[in-house]
Amino acid sequence: MSSKGLDLTIAIGGAAGQGIATPGNILARILVRRGLHLYAYNAYQSIIRGGHILLMIRTRDQEVHSHGDKVDVLLCLNQDTMDRHLGFLLPGARVIYDADKVTPGEAPEGVVLCPMPIAELAGDSKNKLIQNTIALGVMISLLGVDFSVLDDALTQLFKRKGAAVVDENVSMARAGFDHAEANFDHVATPLPDGGKPLAVWTGNQALAMGGAAAGVKFYAAYPMSPSTGVLHWMAQNARSAGILVRQVEDEIGVANMVIGAAHTGVRAMCATSGGGFALMTEAIGAASMMEIPVVYINVMRAGPSTGVPTKTEQGDLWQALGASQGDFERFIVAPKDSLDAFHTMADLFNYTDRAQCPGILISDLLISEGTYSVDPDAIEMHPKIDRGALVTDPSPNGNYLRYALTDSGISPRVTPGYEGFVHTVATDEHDEDGVLISDEYTHPHKRRRMVEKRARKFKTVAADVPAPVLEGPAGAEITMVGCGSTYGVIREAIERLADQGVVVNHLPITWLVPFHADEVSKILTAANKVLIVENNFSGQFARYLRSETGFSAAGHIRKYDGEPFMPHHVVDGVLDLVKGDSEIYVPYQEMIV
Amino acid sequence: MTTVLERDGLLGAELDRTPEAAKDYKGKVAPDWCPGCGDFGVLNALQRALFELGRQPHEVLMVSGIGCSSNLPGYINAYGMHTLHGRSLPVATGAKMANHELTVIATGGDGDGYGIGGNHLAHIARRNVDLTYLVMNNQIYGLTTGQISPTSRLDMKTKSTPFGNLELPINPITSTIMNGASYVARGYSADVKHLTQLIKGGIEHEGFSLIDVFSPCVTFNHDNDFAFFKPRVKKLEDAGHDPTDWKAACEKAMEWGDTIWTGLFHKTDRPSIDSLEPVLEGPPLARRPLGLSDEQAKGILSKMM
Numbered sequence: 051m052s053s054k055g056l057d058l059t060i061a062i063g064g065a066a067g068q069g070i071a072t073p074g075n076i077l078a079r080i081l082v083r084r085g086l087h088l089y090a091y092n093a094y095q096s097i098i099r100g101g102h103i104l105l106m107i108r109t110r111d112q113e114v115h116s117h118g119d120k121v122d123v124l125l126c127l128n129q130d131t132m133d134r135h136l137g138f139l140l141p142g143a144r145v146i147y148d149a150d151k152v153t154p155g156e157a158p159e160g161v162v163l164c165p166m167p168i169a170e171l172a173g174d175s176k177n178k179l180i181q182n183t184i185a186l187g188v189m190i191s192l193l194g195v196d197f198s199v200l201d202d203a204l205t206q207l208f209k210r211k212g213a214a215v216v217d218e219n220v221s222m223a224r225a226g227f228d229h230a231e232a233n234f235d236h237v238a239t240p241l242p243d244g245g246k247p248l249a250v251w252t253g254n255q256a257l258a259m260g261g262a263a264a265g266v267k268f269y270a271a272y273p274m275s276p277s278t279g280v281l282h283w284m285a286q287n288a289r290s291a292g293i294l295v296r297q298v299e300d301e302i303g304v305a306n307m308v309i310g311a312a313h314t315g316v317r318a319m320c321a322t323s324g325g326g327f328a329l330m331t332e333a334i335g336a337a338s339m340m341e342i343p344v345v346y347i348n349v350m351r352a353g354p355s356t357g358v359p360t361k362t363e364q365g366d367l368w369q370a371l372g373a374s375q376g377d378f379e380r381f382i383v384a385p386k387d388s389l390d391a392f393h394t395m396a397d398l399f400n401y402t403d404r405a406q407c408p409g410i411l412i413s414d415l416l417i418s419e420g421t422y423s424v425d426p427d428a429i430e431m432h433p434k435i436d437r438g439a440l441v442t443d444p445s446p447n448g449n450y451l452r453y454a455l456t457d458s459g460i461s462p463r464v465t466p467g468y469e470g471f472v473h474t475v476a477t478d479e480h481d482e483d484g485v486l487i488s489d490e491y492t493h494p495h496k497r498r499r500m501v502e503k504r505a506r507k508f509k510t511v512a513a514d515v516p517a518p519v520l521e522g523p524a525g526a527e528i529t530m531v532g533c534g535s536t537y538g539v540i541r542e543a544i545e546r547l548a549d550q551g552v553v554v555n556h557l558p559i560t561w562l563v564p565f566h567a568d569e570v571s572k573i574l575t576a577a578n579k580v581l582i583v584e585n586n587f588s589g590q591f592a593r594y595l596r597s598e599t600g601f602s603a604a605g606h607i608r609k610y611d612g613e614p615f616m617p618h619h620v621v622d623g624v625l626d627l628v629k630g631d632s633e634i635y636v637p638y639q640e641m642i643v
Numbered sequence: 644m645t646t647v648l649e650r651d652g653l654l655g656a657e658l659d660r661t662p663e664a665a666k667d668y669k670g671k672v673a674p675d676w677c678p679g680c681g682d683f684g685v686l687n688a689l690q691r692a693l694f695e696l697g698r699q700p701h702e703v704l705m706v707s708g709i710g711c712s713s714n715l716p717g718y719i720n721a722y723g724m725h726t727l728h729g730r731s732l733p734v735a736t737g738a739k740m741a742n743h744e745l746t747v748i749a750t751g752g753d754g755d756g757y758g759i760g761g762n763h764l765a766h767i768a769r770r771n772v773d774l775t776y777l778v779m780n781n782q783i784y785g786l787t788t789g790q791i792s793p794t795s796r797l798d799m800k801t802k803s804t805p806f807g808n809l810e811l812p813i814n815p816i817t818s819t820i821m822n823g824a825s826y827v828a829r830g831y832s833a834d835v836k837h838l839t840q841l842i843k844g845g846i847e848h849e850g851f852s853l854i855d856v857f858s859p860c861v862t863f864n865h866d867n868d869f870a871f872f873k874p875r876v877k878k879l880e881d882a883g884h885d886p887t888d889w890k891a892a893c894e895k896a897m898e899w900g901d902t903i904w905t906g907l908f909h910k911t912d913r914p915s916i917d918s919l920e921p922v923l924e925g926p927p928l929a930r931r932p933l934g935l936s937d938e939q940a941k942g943i944l945s946k947m948m
């Protein structure tokens with residue numbers, strides 16, 4: 051394996067309400083403070099109490115591109131977690147559990163059981179969540195980390211609750227730590243230290259911050275998993291960042307409210323998931339018709355209808371493509387991870403401002419609810435802002451035409467409030483001056499020139515959107531194509547395959563509209579064997595690729611069970627498909643979460 | 644520059660100069676409403692109200708939905724947004740929040756505002772956004788050539804109810820009062836003077852104001868035409884109604900017989916959401932520089948460490 055050095059996954063499993071988030075956050079903070087990278091995937095269910103949650107935190111001394119293939123340290127907060135995941139563990143893995151309440155069952159060979167005598171260690175503590183703190187002590191010992199690190203983290207976390215709470219938590223963690231030091235061996239590679247400290251964020255926070263950095267001043271939303279994290283960040287930071295945030299009665303209201311705001315000249319955005327996005331589509335067409343730039347984010351969950359609210363999928367591509375009746379101008383982009391999502395926001399705002407049309411960003415639960423480490427210096431908080439033909443200091447010079455016919459198709463845009471520029475924008479087809487040509491004055495020539503004007507301006511700006519670039523060795527045996535969030539897992543699978551002597555390169559797609567059909571065709575027709583990896587049943591991206599280029603891939607790796615790909619799923623798919631017996635490989639999801 | 648309208652000989656008034664009379668608020672094109680349509684009176688009253696308040700055309704943003712009545716922004720000399728069917732209120736809310744210096748007026752029909760857009764009306768009322776909403780209530784769907792609307796009377800025969808309407812009409816006055824609106828009035832398009840006063844009151848009121856206007860559709864509603872309203876409409880102002888008494892307002896609004904009340908039903912003073920939002924202190928959002936200051940950026944990043 052090329053992944054030398056540290057590659058360790060800690061999983062914490064239990065029921066909703068058992069307080070998994072707190073130890074997860076403490077561990078994440080400890081890791082990034084040592085300069086270690088991480089990606090955390092939280093498999094959960096739409097329930098506030100009960101069910102099963104498994105938080106997987108994978109850490110490495112290099113960038114982490116997926117939640118990986120294995121669990122090295124499993125903390126079982128209940129019997130259910132033990133029953134579900136013990137069999138998945140590999141030799142050397144540790145299982146931590148409350149010896150009084152959880153029985154391990156048949157452990158695979160080489161798996162090390164680390165029972166905690168919770169009742170004995172907890173003494174007379176009445177704190178129901180104390181087993182989590184004791185377990186953290188055990189975990190820190192197993193990872194070969196000094197207790198003072200955990201002591202600091204707990205003190206920081208609980209200091210607002212007073213000295214008594216701090217003391218209880220630190221002493222319980224200490225008890226767990228001491229117990230582990232006396233009874234269990236450390237993991238093979240203890241956690242290194244001394245790297246440049248990193249920050250942590252979720253993909254949703256990255257999207258929200260990306261919007262704020264791009265100059266968003268208006269954010270509206272109706273809560274819907276897995277997009278709600280964007281609303282929460284915006285609401286929390288509204289006042290300090292000068293952003294007006296509103297929770298609105300429904301997504302129809304949201305989608306139209308951002309249009310009203312954007313029309314006055316602010317940058318405005320909103321986020322939702324597929325069901326809410328469906329309600330937004332009429333407004334998206336309206337923004338396109340009125341030539342108002344707004345950004346709409348769809349964070350995909352699995353399935354049509356209410357679907358699987360807490361699971362991931364890349365199933366809304368055609369919904370985004372068809373997010374209005376008629377021919378309508380809009381950008382569509384699917385970023386590949388959190389940092390890309392952050393930077394894409396500014397790019398998307400610049401393109402939509404320049405082309406005066408809506409932009410759609412499709413993310414998914416994997417990116418949006420995933421927790422990533424990130425180098426704070428890599429986050430450009432002051433991105434380039436290009437507002438295109440927005441006239442901010444207009445001087446009246448006669449008759450202003452909001453939709454003036456120009457060679458580029460782009461008409462100078464003056465917002466309401468300026469003297470001498472009074473005009474009406476309309477969702478009905480209209481002429482250069484905004485006057486309707488839809489009812490009384492329909493005119494085929496006028497209609498045609500306005501359709502062509504809008505198409506022209508889009509083409510003008512779209513020409514500046516960068517084409518996808520082939521990553522990896524030219525002339526590889528296999529070329530893998532993915533779009534959006536599969537980027538990381540494909541990249542990692544390619545590393546694994548290289549270790550096995552299979553040479554694979556990668557064409558990651560982020561911009562879907564405009565789609566660089568010529569560039570993509572050229573790369574793919576020159577490739578030896580093309581495999582498409584996507585997180586849906588019907589091959590939505592493959593179909594889109596075919597519709598834009600006429601190119602059909604030789605094989606497909608698809609997953610649509612709600613859980614994201616693990617690297618070995620992709621590796622196994624490639625090894626299976628190269629045999630040429632089948633065209634589609636659907637990996638088996640081993641972990642039941 | 645010659646506009647397309649000039650080229651095609653369609654242009655009406657010269658636009659966007661300081662108005663010297665109400666007629667200077669006339670828009671680019673003449674209304675294409677049927678002769679005698681109630682909406683003419685509403686447009687007329689609105690133009691007078693703006694003139695009397697001294698609002699300049701460029702300070703006003705008209706936002707409408709879709710319907711005969713929603714064509715109004717095209718007929719008035721002011722900034723306009725002719726949005727989707729039922730969506731004038733959220734668009735107007737967004738515009739007002741992003742540029743709170745604008746005088747924002749939403750207009751539309753009963754189908755637009757009480758039917759397809761009904762959910763927005765309930766929420767803008769409790770939200771108390773500082774804008775004025777004029778509903779041209781003709782108790783019918785005009786633009787789609789005469790089907791029942793949410794305010795059509797029981798038993799009414801229309802193209803979509805050839806055997807009579809089985810559904811009760813909603814009462815926009817009582818329902819909007821109950822939803823917390825701070826200014827609720829009803830006008831009659833044949834009484835332009837009275838309507839002008841109600842519109843002026845709405846524009847000057849801080850917070851959300853609904854002005855429901857009987858604006859007969861002379862083409863498709865032969866039940867509730869001018870002849871129906873003329874003998875029945877009475878003014879609350881003449882009856883000594885106290886607009887702060889919401890219970891009395893609701894009682895008056897429920898009357899639908901020989902007397903049908905118009906005027907200011909309800910008015911209460913409570914801060915608009917625009918004034919409660921600390922983010923809106925200072926110049927409009929739309930006129931602020933984009934992007935984050937160094938200090939804001941540092942604050943955000945430090946929370947992630």
Ligand SMILES: Cc1ncc(C[n+]2csc(CCOP(=O)(O)OP(=O)(O)O)c2C)c(N)n1
Pocket residue numbers: 709710711712713728751752753754755756779781783784785786787792860
């Ligand atoms: C989403 C949507 N549904 C239906 C229509 C068709 N439509 C246009 S106007 C209208 C009703 C208009 O009635 P009202 O709002 O009362 O306005 P009026 O014409 O009576 O002034 C309808 C149903 C539409 N434009 N959009």
Ligand code: SF4
Pocket residue numbers: 675676677679680681682711712781785786859860861862863
């Ligand atoms: S159809 Fe009715 S509402 Fe529409 S313009 Fe004619 S009279 Fe007015």
Ligand SMILES: [Mg+2]
Pocket residue numbers: 710752753754779780781782783784785792
């Ligand atoms: Mg109507």
